[in-house]
Amino acid sequence: MTKNKHDDDVAFIKALAELLRENDLTELQVKRDYAEDDSLNVRVTREHPPVAGYAPAPAQYSAAPAAAAASAAPASSAPAADEDPADHPGAVTSPMVGTVYMQAEPGAPSFISVGTTVAEGDTLLIVEAMKTMNHIPAPRAGTVKRILVDDGAAVEFGAPLVILE
Numbered sequence: 001m002t003k004n005k006h007d008d009d010v011a012f013i014k015a016l017a018e019l020l021r022e023n024d025l026t027e028l029q030v031k032r033d034y035a036e037d038d039s040l041n042v043r044v045t046r047e048h049p050p051v052a053g054y055a056p057a058p059a060q061y062s063a064a065p066a067a068a069a070a071s072a073a074p075a076s077s078a079p080a081a082d083e084d085p086a087d088h089p090g091a092v093t094s095p096m097v098g099t100v101y102m103q104a105e106p107g108a109p110s111f112i113s114v115g116t117t118v119a120e121g122d123t124l125l126i127v128e129a130m131k132t133m134n135h136i137p138a139p140r141a142g143t144v145k146r147i148l149v150d151d152g153a154a155v156e157f158g159a160p161l162v163i164l165e
Contacts (some may be wrong), residue, residue, distance in 0.1 A: 098130075125161060
């Protein structure tokens, strides 16, 4: 009888693991009571594989556009290699985690480009977070010197987006 109960428990645990996989869950916990002093507590967990391209995205999108902008600019105005754009006094940072859009809708002209003069409150770009389009306004008047993100890039809270001078 003990062997049969053990086999049933193994089958139960396998069924739970299958439920976990089929429903794309990361954890499942169940308590099965047999008698007053006899129960089975099962906790099945798994790790999700990282989303492709998600983990390296901040470094990829913040470094590549900066390097491209630096190579396009004259050598005298190119930033130092160890300079962090977030430390620049004219840096406009992301107020949230989300996806950057440089225009109001696909095919529309970009809000800004390098050299664009903006007034305080003008929309620089949009950060979409949880299906909400958040217009990121210019905190002050100035000229766009560098755009540090690509259209459609994932950004983190506090990531530098644009340099205004």
